[in-house]
Amino acid sequence: MLHFRRALSTTVSYASKPLISVDLNRSATDQIIPLHNRWHPDIPSVVSVRRNEIFRIECVDWTGGQIQNNDSADDVKNVDLTRIHYLSGPIEVEDTHPGDLLVVDILDVGPLSSSMWGFTGIFDRKNGGGFLSDYYPHARKVIWDFQGIYATSRHIKDVRFAGLTHPGIIGCAPSYDLLHHWNKREKDLINQCSHLHHKDAVLANPPNEKNALLGQLKYQDNKDLWKKIANEGARTIPPREHGGNNDIKNISRGSRVYLPVYVKGAKLSLGDIHFSQGDGEISFCGAIEMSGYIDLHIDVIKNGMSRLSITNPLIQPGPIEPRYSKYLTFQGISVDDENKQHFLDATLAYRQACRAAIRYLTHFGYSEEQIYCLLAAAPIEGRISSIVDVPNACCTLSLPSEIFSFDISPEAAIKFNEKVDRGQVAKTS
Amino acid sequence: MLHFRRALSTTVSYASKPLISVDLNRSATDQIIPLHNRWHPDIPSVVSVRRNEIFRIECVDWTGGQIQNNDSADDVKNVDLTRIHYLSGPIEVEDTHPGDLLVVDILDVGPLSSSMWGFTGIFDRKNGGGFLSDYYPHARKVIWDFQGIYATSRHIKDVRFAGLTHPGIIGCAPSYDLLHHWNKREKDLINQCSHLHHKDAVLANPPNEKNALLGQLKYQDNKDLWKKIANEGARTIPPREHGGNNDIKNISRGSRVYLPVYVKGAKLSLGDIHFSQGDGEISFCGAIEMSGYIDLHIDVIKNGMSRLSITNPLIQPGPIEPRYSKYLTFQGISVDDENKQHFLDATLAYRQACRAAIRYLTHFGYSEEQIYCLLAAAPIEGRISSIVDVPNACCTLSLPSEIFSFDISPEAAIKFNEKVDRGQVAKTS
């Protein structure tokens, strides 16, 4: 008799009973299972899991509820960046040690059923800013409604797209050594300013005890320890070699992430869930930010870091990324607006590609700020197309045409504007 | 100043408060908002919606809980088919009339969080049977666990795939005229047996008052009316021109369905939710059957049936169907096992393609019944490849290779079996 191929089930009722729940009626700083907003090896774990367990984690939005579902951008303008990002965890994974690779299956990600909306913001140049702050210095806000798999916005008409939902932040706690590396290099940058591109921009955010949230460790319980960690703990804004705020849109539903482990028990944290995001997340608060859940399955490759020469996250994207077949692709090169030539500067080349897309799409009646938000939030592809043809880097931004309910081709743009010129379509108000 | 492209939001808290809820702790016949299992214009609507409203509908599995999450197929063997399918609705759509087209957006579909599993069954030849009953006459059952977007089974090892989740049944209530057409033609078939392929098979299921469930209309309230409807109401098993039990796997998340309307208010019903299904749903209870929810948005095209010559459902599939790039495709022609030639018989050709796939996959250690269930449940593509080359129809079954955790190519099959022959791999038990 043939052997029946057989597998053991590991499923539990993860969807009904999350391992970490959040309560949106409580403050982000006052959750039953406390959150944290700094990276440090000594922030205590809040839960523990075994290998091959399946469980659900809920997360508040990255600002912890500072942004409201309304039509004013004042909350975005005044957001307090010392408080972010609010992360769920750390999660201890049994029998895990430094040098291991955590194999994290992102089985599902989605919004909380009680909160079917999200936001995209342009941060004020004086409070965080974004990729195009030189052009769009003022705060703006776009609210998105979730309609099943789709997002639509009352602030950007005639656009609808399926979510490529993902956690902006996922990573294990750093070791002391690694944390020291981070703090040193970022402090050096601030001190030297040698690579500064934007004069008004914040170069980096050093540790800052103000509004530090350290999970189960409360200030009143152990003031010395709390202050030590708060003053050493790395801020959550940049991605780093552990992952962290990667903002990689493809760590989406069904994907697998291999994460370096630096401390015993791994201490995995995650948060900053995005309903959708374009490559670059260009307006900084650029994804569709939301509260949500993540379903996880975790396994471990022992000593995987050295056995596979892996120092940074490795990802296998999932099988249900939204599928588009028509794109409009904009080219940018590393020459700035004053015709100054920069050497193989992909950052600048991508900025120019973004600017080309924005200028073009205004011909359909959108404002530049609307498109800036849209490119940050929609599933655009931002590619380094060529990076060897001195002195120009060439980057491209590919926009899926199908997210618009109308034709965005140049031929259609010409027709649309001829109608506007003939007074058949209102473009101004 | 440029006009802001603007849209009004229609989102409500559909995900938290379904318009129709089901309670899996109650019997399917005893839900708070009663279900129904027959098609008839006079089954009263249970809820009413306006155009452009977004709402959630929950559904029990098609058998109404007759099948259990265990390792015995006795429940499948003894399932009572007079009781199926349990449908949610009818939903009245305001300002809708016969001849209109209902524009139904399937915004999302998924399992209930309290019931993260489903089942696939081979029905016993003497109780419903299936597409391959001549080969596999006995009842079998496969239980699937849902792990986020994925299904896995303890009964079929080394297989995992993302759901292409959809309602097996969706359609509006028939008019009296249409109902009469249905009943007449199906009765004629039974009487004439002229197109019978399988001697033991049920040709069609005529109206049957036994176990009829008519929503809000209870037998005790109006016995005459109840009996009239129960004896006229069409069974839910076949798909018909209104849609109904289409079992079209592509009516999935993000799709749009245009449905003919035959009665005032449309009276939309749906149910039979599948986590996944292969083209053909070949084992009859062939999809991954489950309880679940559907999020809907409804609009109407007035007089759309005559204006567009539409008599049957029209579908725009959604953008997040799982994406595969490697398939193994099996050919079948309309010659039966006794080398008898049939004339352009696509049904037979597809049966032969299914049989070819089953025979082939046993070389990896599965039983034929396991593959039969897998082909019914996994997202296989069943195509009518050529239907004009007399006398043979040619159908193909395309199996996405990536749902297996091992290589299913012929080259790999040869290697696998050489290892079995050398005793390096156990294939028998």
Add this chain to the structure above:
Amino acid sequence: MLHFRRALSTTVSYASKPLISVDLNRSATDQIIPLHNRWHPDIPSVVSVRRNEIFRIECVDWTGGQIQNNDSADDVKNVDLTRIHYLSGPIEVEDTHPGDLLVVDILDVGPLSSSMWGFTGIFDRKNGGGFLSDYYPHARKVIWDFQGIYATSRHIKDVRFAGLTHPGIIGCAPSYDLLHHWNKREKDLINQCSHLHHKDAVLANPPNEKNALLGQLKYQDNKDLWKKIANEGARTIPPREHGGNNDIKNISRGSRVYLPVYVKGAKLSLGDIHFSQGDGEISFCGAIEMSGYIDLHIDVIKNGMSRLSITNPLIQPGPIEPRYSKYLTFQGISVDDENKQHFLDATLAYRQACRAAIRYLTHFGYSEEQIYCLLAAAPIEGRISSIVDVPNACCTLSLPSEIFSFDISPEAAIKFNEKVDRGQVAKTS
């Protein structure tokens, strides 16, 4: 030092010097390397190849030049079907024996550079007919121009699509035994008429010496042998277990086909190249028929038929099938136009789906015959969606919206026809 992963090259100048060339200035019956149009084990091989060789084969169109690039359908009406299909081969593969599987890589397929056009025909009901002969009994012809990867037609406006180019026919010569099986079962069908669907249709085409073409074997060289083979040789019209006229559109560029071998040396033949075809090839001469080339790589799995239980072709489709993300899907069930119920008849259900698509698309100004040809030629997906819900089979036809230069959604159809009604768009001539 690490081992360099290394591979030996097998490439030769196959693209410059085809192994079998055709000359379109010569008659199909008078090629330098002679063609053949019957299946028989004794038709002599014209060339021989070794395993792992790469070579190019050229083929004339299936009618051998009977159809002209003009605007008259007279040639389609009067086509001589005793002469078809003209095949290139047989190709002998060294060291190959009955029971082996030929592993054929279709490395590339395309038109001949001297003949960048193709044709789609509706055959006259009295001369071959097609899937919808009851509706469209008269001959029609559509000429397609090849513009790089695209086909366009002066006979069907506003449509352009990329080719899914493939050989309609590929297969090895049958053994005597297999040939006998074929001839017997097809003759039995003709004698019994038991499965006849269409009274006027040809049920099957028995061997016919008229216009038989047997490659290197000329009538004058050996009259007895020639007559024997011509009177035994199977016609090329139906697909059979060896493959043959599969008309599977997915045997396209980059695909791999596993073919059963029945005679020593395999004797592979191929032809009937299609620039594109829809599932079903519904108008019989339904693909975009052309002369063309195929680049092949051949390997062998010894005794593969029994080792893998393979009796029919197995296919791995290629990686560059044109990619579409928007479809319009039409449903059909097995009820005929007189409301007569047929039992799980997928052929009828697909016919009804085709009819629904044709009726619908006439609302954009096309004639029914234009759409019939378009559905035959464009890359439509024809699926057996459900085949177990007695008594109805449910088939679907999915049409990629993007092959049209305008929006084919119902919403757009309504707008288009409102304009026609207001006299803003001319629909009649």
Add this chain to the structure above:
Amino acid sequence: MLHFRRALSTTVSYASKPLISVDLNRSATDQIIPLHNRWHPDIPSVVSVRRNEIFRIECVDWTGGQIQNNDSADDVKNVDLTRIHYLSGPIEVEDTHPGDLLVVDILDVGPLSSSMWGFTGIFDRKNGGGFLSDYYPHARKVIWDFQGIYATSRHIKDVRFAGLTHPGIIGCAPSYDLLHHWNKREKDLINQCSHLHHKDAVLANPPNEKNALLGQLKYQDNKDLWKKIANEGARTIPPREHGGNNDIKNISRGSRVYLPVYVKGAKLSLGDIHFSQGDGEISFCGAIEMSGYIDLHIDVIKNGMSRLSITNPLIQPGPIEPRYSKYLTFQGISVDDENKQHFLDATLAYRQACRAAIRYLTHFGYSEEQIYCLLAAAPIEGRISSIVDVPNACCTLSLPSEIFSFDISPEAAIKFNEKVDRGQVAKTS
């Protein structure tokens, strides 16, 4: 009677008779229709086309035959970069003026049938170098054989992928003004060195009369004019706002490119055809370089630049880009190997992602240089994933797993290396 939707054909025998042919038996400097290797408004057009014409252009490889199909990298080491890139054109488009947009359909691209091979090179650090010259300073060469749609290499085992074939260079001649802008900004860069990343690298290539090739304008015919143009003409290496050496892999078969026009008649030139390329073309001579043909259809949008605010190329990618569903994605951040923090430097982040991929893949037995070449040539996706999370840019490199004939997952890497450790697989030579 319904109006037949009708279209006029524009197809001519472009595939048999190219508008511009090349002869690989002649030197690149001695073609019948002369080539050119500089950008200048006064290089005379060699052919003229009308709008909506379809025609074929042939091109030599970018080096003009300096690289041979053999196993030595000496030719790559000694390549003469003053001679490149050899371009076909300029093509004059009738009735085209500055400010127009040229609408160029890339109907098809492919290798010449007489030259079914290509090469990828690592340039020597002292002669051009590449993106990873600091790590791989020495010249290397990989030869690829074309097998239909696929490339394979005797120098990199177990890899095969379909071509995403495209012209690396496409663009119209600059105006005098634009040319002046180019020359000024690139000269300024050289003078200031302010953005220099690599001390040994060439910052930019100013005009250089050595080996200048100016099409029909021969030195002996008009020495003064020749010297003027040769000393003003921009080198072809960088992409610029006209397009030029974009090296955008998605300008492939079936794509449409909108190109700015700066001079009367447009003067379109193209060349540098790639069988395939990864995003970034990281090894500089990184694509699979080849001689080949391009089939074009050209139309014009009058005054399109100002009407649509378009200053740089805009692209609609084609429908037959190879389709993959499994990727392995590597993350890189803008921290260099000495742990020095750079500010939002996408170039560095992508370099680190490339390095991570190279280190990882050596675990399957490849050398680092082999992987460097592979990443340059295979269809990898290089994305700017986040560019706002100060101070780190995060770039990703996504490698399609299916181009390998074995499993490249970390789980498989572990198994492979366990076998190597046990001596079951040879990894060293």
